[in-house]
Amino acid sequence: MTLSQYDAIVLGAGAAGLMCAAVAGQRGRRVLLLDHAEAVGKKILISGGGRCNFTNIHTAPDRYISTNPHFAKSALARYTPADFIALVDSYRIAWHEKTLGQLFCDGSAKQVVAMLLEEAAKGGVDVRCGQPVRAVAHADGLYRVTFGDQLFTAANLVIATGGPSIPKMGASGFAYDLAHQFGLKVVEPRPALVPLTLGGDDVLFRDLSGVATPVEARSGKTAFREAALFTHKGLSGPAILQISSYWRHGEPVTIDFLPDAAPGWLVEAKRTRPRATLTAMLGGTLPDRLAQTLAERLQLPGELGTHTDRKLTDAEARLSRWAFHPNGTEGFAKAEVTVGGISTAFLSSQTMMAKSVPGLYAVGEAVDVTGWLGGYNFQWAWASGHAA
Numbered sequence: 001m002t003l004s005q006y007d008a009i010v011l012g013a014g015a016a017g018l019m020c021a022a023v024a025g026q027r028g029r030r031v032l033l034l035d036h037a038e039a040v041g042k043k044i045l046i047s048g049g050g051r052c053n054f055t056n057i058h059t060a061p062d063r064y065i066s067t068n069p070h071f072a073k074s075a076l077a078r079y080t081p082a083d084f085i086a087l088v089d090s091y092r093i094a095w096h097e098k099t100l101g102q103l104f105c106d107g108s109a110k111q112v113v114a115m116l117l118e119e120a121a122k123g124g125v126d127v128r129c130g131q132p133v134r135a136v137a138h139a140d141g142l143y144r145v146t147f148g149d150q151l152f153t154a155a156n157l158v159i160a161t162g163g164p165s166i167p168k169m170g171a172s173g174f175a176y177d178l179a180h181q182f183g184l185k186v187v188e189p190r191p192a193l194v195p196l197t198l199g200g201d202d203v204l205f206r207d208l209s210g211v212a213t214p215v216e217a218r219s220g221k222t223a224f225r226e227a228a229l230f231t232h233k234g235l236s237g238p239a240i241l242q243i244s245s246y247w248r249h250g251e252p253v254t255i256d257f258l259p260d261a262a263p264g265w266l267v268e269a270k271r272t273r274p275r276a277t278l279t280a281m282l283g284g285t286l287p288d289r290l291a292q293t294l295a296e297r298l299q300l301p302g303e304l305g306t307h308t309d310r311k312l313t314d315a316e317a318r319l320s321r322w323a324f325h326p327n328g329t330e331g332f333a334k335a336e337v338t339v340g341g342i343s344t345a346f347l348s349s350q351t352m353m354a355k356s357v358p359g360l361y362a363v364g365e366a367v368d369v370t371g372w373l374g375g376y377n378f379q380w381a382w383a384s385g386h387a388a
């Protein structure tokens with residue numbers, strides 16, 4: 001067994017680990033970056049459909065979910081989307097805003113990984129992949145990491161191994177094991193930005209698989225206005241992925257199918273078009289198959305003029321608060337991120353260092369900070385990695 005000593009060992013060469021290692025290296029630290037996967041930055045490569053939605057210009061702490069909503073503020077304020085854009089620009093990587101402040105590469109996510117590796121190289125970071133981390137120990141102020149058959153030591157150890165979403169890409173709950181080993185609590189991890197599954201009465205909606213429409217999806221006090229998509233298992237699309245991060249088992253998700261409709265629109269429609277059917281009225285805005293299914297469920301057959309105002313008002317209310325009762329999610333196998341993770345109560349928001357374990361840091365998705373869909377999670381990875 002060989003033994004080599006560094007100032008810092010970063011476990012996990014994903015978004016947060018690469019950023020952290022590069023910055024530390026460029027500040028003169030001897031840094032070792034380790035990953036059990038054969039290659040670095042795998043999630044970056046598949047992100048944003050291969051174009052990496054690398055940040056969001058509307059980044060703000062209220063777009064992150066955490067047991068402590070204040071925790072992310074410091075790191076996000078000290079490394080902003082503008083900082084990452086400046087880095088991307090310095091590599092002449094062309095990008096564009098797609099929608100809602102989401103920035104994507106014009107070319108490929110490979111450019112972002114190449115950029116981060118180049119930054120790591122500038123800092124002299126030693127990058128090693130493709131071996132399991134067999135053991136991590138801490139004694140006499142040094143962390144000892146057994147990587148394959150090699151032993152490395154450092155005064156600082158950074159946990160950057162992400163969360164358990166998409167295990168077939170090498171994701172693991174290793175960060176939580178390490179946290180427990182060092183006495184840090186873990187907020188129960190749940191799949192997030194994940195499709196919801198429907199059963200029971202809602203199962204009929206699965207017949208609409210492939211139908212998409214703009215909606216407002218709500219769980220408790222939180223609502224998102226984006227597209228929802230019916231799937232053969234239930235509900236997906238950006239509005240649903242966003243709301244999945246807030247949804248808890250047993251709670252309904254309510255959908256406003258006509259978020260732009262004026263209050264009283266259906267009674268008004270009865271006055272102006274008494275011979276129209278509900279299906280036809282809904283079909284003016286919604287996809288035909290969805291309009292038909294909703295109209296059937298509302299049981300208002302025939303012409304609008306034959307129904308009382310009361311019934312139409314009730315139907316309008318249901319259309320604006322259609323309650324689905326998801327029986328679950330598609331789980332970590334399909335989740336883009338994880339809600340929960342290493343408890344922020346045990347970490348410094350300034351440095352990401354564990355308050356009770358000198359030299360131990362946690363960054364990125366491993367920590368109980370989860371962003372909305374749309375580049376927010378990478379911005380957290382860059383910012384927390386930079387802070388550490």
Ligand code: FDA
Nearest residue numbers: 012014015016036047048053161162174364365375377378
């Ligand atoms: P990340 O998962 O990137 O890296 C962790 C690293 O640790 C990996 O390289 C892994 O191999 C390694 N590792 C894990 N277990 C280990 C172990 N036991 N030993 C050694 N190494 C280990 N976000 C966003 O902002 N914009 C987007 O466009 C997308 N798109 C997207 C698409 C898909 C399909 C997914 C699954 C996710 C996204 N995301 C996203 C989310 C984003 O990918 C995620 O938030 C970041 O990658 C998190 O960065 P981390 O560095 O914390 O973990």
